[in-house]
Amino acid sequence: MSEQIIGWDREQMAQRAAQDIPNGAYVNLGIGIPEKVVRYVLEGREVIYHTENGLLGMGDAPAPGEEDPELINAGKKLVTAIPGAAYFHHADSFSMIRGSHIDICVLGAMQVAKNGDLANWSTGNPDAIPAVGGAMDLVAGVKTINVITQHVTKKGYPKLVEKCTFPLTGQAVVSRIYTDLAVIDVTAEGFKIVELAPGVDFDYVQERTGCTLVAA
Amino acid sequence: MSEQIIGWDREQMAQRAAQDIPNGAYVNLGIGIPEKVVRYVLEGREVIYHTENGLLGMGDAPAPGEEDPELINAGKKLVTAIPGAAYFHHADSFSMIRGSHIDICVLGAMQVAKNGDLANWSTGNPDAIPAVGGAMDLVAGVKTINVITQHVTKKGYPKLVEKCTFPLTGQAVVSRIYTDLAVIDVTAEGFKIVELAPGVDFDYVQERTGCTLVAA
Amino acid sequence: MINKQINSVEEAVAEIHDGATVMIGGFGEAGSPIELIHALIDQGAKDLIVVNNNTGSGHVGLAALIENRRVAKMICSFPKSANSLVFPDLYTKGEIELELVPQGTLAERIRAGGAGIPAFYTATSVGTPLAEGKEVRNINGRDFVLEYGLTADFALIKCLKADRYGNLIYNKTARNFAPVMAMAANTTIVQTKEFVPVGDLDPETVVTPGIFVDQVITVSDPLHESVLVNAGESYP
């Protein structure tokens, strides 16, 4: 199986995730596609983005000439600070996370299990360099964990699975998943389709998923 | 026995304690006579006074007209801030104390035992209102705990004793004691006279002490 | 749009329910949100558990809240400052409960509550009556007691400047417990001397980021507790 040619692209996935962020939410964005969410705040809403390296009120990338190498996000990309922002140190920043003050976190994933288990930090390959960053803190502390991910791996394996085979980041933490094919909730009955991408049907998604889906 | 009429007065006790504070020390002062120490920094020395309610770089009382009811010390008396001061919140303030960043604390005492046990927060009287403030944090965290106290209580009972009868603030914490009669170190051999107040002799101090003193 | 500004102290304290745990900022009068406390007295909530370093002075502010029999229990470090009359009287009569906590442990327990740390070890109080009944653990040769994080339903705090996001800065030693209480409370209610436009506060100097703040009410000319106490006033 090659890369998906139907469904949402990366920008559309970010845009779809942004739609579910209510006015006034405090939101942390993981590295990768989630970083793009910052661009898609809906008209009439204000959302405050937190980056765990010490900024509340993160804005999008700076205009050319406005870059400061000491103003970056958790992915070490150049960002800006909105009016009304605040800087703080790392322990204070993770107090916001661990203390459940952040409302929503949007993360990438390697695997999500139907009970909401998340694996996004290690393949468990003993030769790989393990690197966890703030992922375990985020899933343990943030009220709502959403995931943006391609529905399958580059090799075509399902990322939504019965049970994670990779080492866990956190147990039963994921609420909602935005893939290129669908928006899917983690429910007591398992993965439930909330919305299908244009031109994608249930069976198409089911074929590419590692466990039985529940229809909307 | 009535109040001491020989020996050092309260200002002199504070002044004597100040002599032992080296240049560059970070010092916390307890409520009562210790508060007066701030006035007696020796010529040529700079000492940074910490007050646990959130100020490093505390100065003496404000000049008339300069008072701010929101600039007070731990005894809730009006103070000033020196140039180079810093304000911080209570948890940060006690990080300085608990984390052993304060070099010297000068406290009042109800009793000091010859092994350095300190009692300065409660008589243990079940009818009294217990109040501990920051005393237990200070004795647990500050590198050197010195005490300024009258040598005996108002009723004439010794405050330097074999063993404290009042509930402890901390165990084996006191290094040096400044009384109206003498400067006394807590040593492995017990209380050792370092210096006698003018006109006071060893026997006079010994008579007013609850255990055997070691001469200088 | 985010706007945490509200229009009256009455509205600010309206949701505080009987039995609520309420953290109240201030060390003595510095930082005491006296208008919010008086509004809470007017509002009538009772059986409160109040966390403050002290128990108030005279017959206004926190002392008046206690005197009006709204407080079932105080969690504090120093309940008998000069001019503390009300609490000692009720405590002696056995009509109010006290949990006495060393000041640094109190600050750290509040900070832990806000930071999602359920418990921590500290050397403070080891070997004293305040460690009785607490778990003691030897770590690297020294004894420490286990202390638990402290959270609250509400915090009432006072600041110098606030914006509509709830970003706050404070005045001098009035800062004291407010920043950690703002972290530890489910709903943080702030009285500010000045309300400023978003962008006025320098992001490098914000002490309490708006994430910890829920409601902001402007009290431009706050009462001074010591002035009221010296004048012999009482509330209501």
Add this chain to the structure above:
Amino acid sequence: MINKQINSVEEAVAEIHDGATVMIGGFGEAGSPIELIHALIDQGAKDLIVVNNNTGSGHVGLAALIENRRVAKMICSFPKSANSLVFPDLYTKGEIELELVPQGTLAERIRAGGAGIPAFYTATSVGTPLAEGKEVRNINGRDFVLEYGLTADFALIKCLKADRYGNLIYNKTARNFAPVMAMAANTTIVQTKEFVPVGDLDPETVVTPGIFVDQVITVSDPLHESVLVNAGESYP
């Protein structure tokens, strides 16, 4: 007089001994004290235990310290950023040790070390391989792991402005780990872009009070790690 200013980066790092634990500020290049790290390479201390969120980029700064085989062990959360070449190579060969710590736990362990908290509980990592071998305790129905405070012999950090008392302010997200590392190290060595007279920094806005700082060296025009990496530079 108190004067923590020193005259050269060589003098600043002179006392760092073989086997020392050294906390190094910075999240990626933001806040990385690159001149102090290069001075440490020149100084020659080895078998260091280094605490940093990452492992450096390219062949300069922290990556160069590792490449020059001065680091026996890294304590970090994310050792393989973009442009991290040196550490992964040595780690794969088994020539450097790694203690992987979740980022928030790392920050809190450093803060605890500085605050005199020997250990605390956190929910982070529960049920994951990083909790293996750690004490788990159920508190109010949720599992938490026990984590220990982290201290160091030295901290090397970077700031924007400093005075002779060692009061510091930072620039934007370059603040990151520096304030807690300054608390947790026995000797804190700071490189500042500007050295200002005592009294210039507003007491309300000081981020790191001087009590946590031992030595201040002015580096007015610091190197940018990303510029050096993009130019393919290596140190020494």
